[in-house]
Amino acid sequence: MTDVDEVDVVVVGAGLSGLTAAHRLRQRGLSVRVLEASGRVGGRTRDLHVADGVAAEGGGQWIGALHTRMFALLDELGLDTFATHTAGKTIYRRRGRSRTFTGTIPPMRPWAIADFAQAQLRLERMARQVPVEAPWTAVKAVAWDGTTFGHWLDTHCHAAESRHMFTFGFSLIFCEDPHRTSLLKVLHAIATCGGVDFMLNTENGAQETRIVGGSQRPATVLAERLDDQVLLDTPVTGIRQDAEGAVVDTARGSLRCDRVVVAMSPADAGHLGFTPGLPVRRAALQRVWHNGTESKVFAVYDRPFWRDEGLNGSAVTDLPTAHYVIDNSPPDGSVGILLTFLGTAGSGGGHAWPDPVLDDPAGRRAAVLADLVTLFGPQAAQPTQVLDQSWVGEPWITGCVSTRSPGVMTAYTDAVTTPVGRIHWAGTEAAPRFEGYLEGAVRSAERAVDEVATAIQGDRPRETLRST
Secondary structure (H helix, E strand, O other): OOEEEEEOEEEEEEHHHHHHHHHHHHOOOOOOEEOOOOOOEOOOOOOEEOOOOOOEEEEOEEOOOOOHHHHHHHHHHOOOEEEEOOEEEEEEEEEEEEEEEOOOOOOHHHHHHHHHHHHHHHEEEEEHHOOOOHHHHHHHHHHHHOOEHHHHHHHHHOHHHHHHHHHHHHHHHHHHHHHHHHHHHHHHHHOOHHHHHHHHOOOOOOEEEEEEEOOHHHHHHHHHHHHHHEEOOOOOEEEEEOOEEOOOOOEEEEEEEEEEEEEOOHHHHOOOOEOOOOHHHHHHHHHHOEEOOOOOEEEEEEEOHHHHOOOEEEEEEEOOOOOEEEEOOOOOOOOOOEEEEEOOOOOOOOOOOOOOHHHOOOOOOOHHHHHHHHHOHHHHHHHOOEEEEEEEEEEEOOOEEEEEOOOOHHHHHHHHHEEEEEEEEEHHOOOOOOOOOOHHHHHHHHHHHHHHHHHHHHHOOOOOOOOO
């Protein structure tokens, strides 16, 4: 990059959303450059090496049947998918007792099952009152955004067992304690992400399908197609706008362009400098935005031995550390991988992990393996390796899936998606539907591309501009 290069569009961020945006812009005949602060592509998708041809997905990894834009992109890139392993029985452990079950409903007490059903019915009725494109305009938006989902559960779930199921399930989805998550945010997600069953379930749900080779593969293939238009290790320091266009400044030089697509979470975009300054709503949104703190821990074995006992590797528990476990093995079962999550305060019904689990790798490994032995027997004590991915310590990413604290949606309304001059916003947080999912990353990218293409056509008509 010379002192001042020039392209039509600069994309900031080489995650799935940014690379999809760049790919679609190129398809419309626009020149593009992607600037990525880190030394890799993929953003919050990251494949951890397990063995030759085997990866453990350290970030977002699942897609479901409703994720149509993601499936279309995979088809376009020639990437295959496979079903998450569910054959066999799931373990349900509560209060020192383990039981197994098939299907999607754990063997809760009948009263707890009825209580879960009534709470789900209430939530979905409320969610139908939330406008998809403008949730802050719901009649009860202020009240719902003024309380937390955890408080609602405490009030409306009368059985501790059903409250536990909601708490741990939505903690996994949002990577945050429900007592820190806006009720309006949860209702909007239910309205736009397929409903409670789809969000929580593996079969016929959002966790049904995985990508062969790992969830970072789409970003890698997109970057290969973009070739030298993707610049790694190039942190953006500032974006300057004027009447003629925009200038994106980096330590390696500057790029002049017509439009900029910032494909980052609002919290991460808050580290960029903007001239002139952002409108108050957008600037404030970036300051109050919060990304989740969840980590993924993988225990790797020579083979998926649990399948010999008719188990599918999944478990829902109230154990000290492993509240949820799922089989994350490759499609051929050549190695066995058990995945668990930790680091979300309040997950598992108000449980907080002790300091050694969060702060000490050896303590974390011992705690995870102890729970896996309780669930799957002594063979679980002998993994060939234990891998973990924490999004808290990443230099350029301030956490994993984003959520909303109470008051954010009604205070800052559409600031997450509204363009600021020549700057357009992508990233899964800027998706009205399927926010937080890979599907949301693709949808927000395609929306931003439509905005950019329309704007450039208005700024300076181009014969080369064409639809995909």
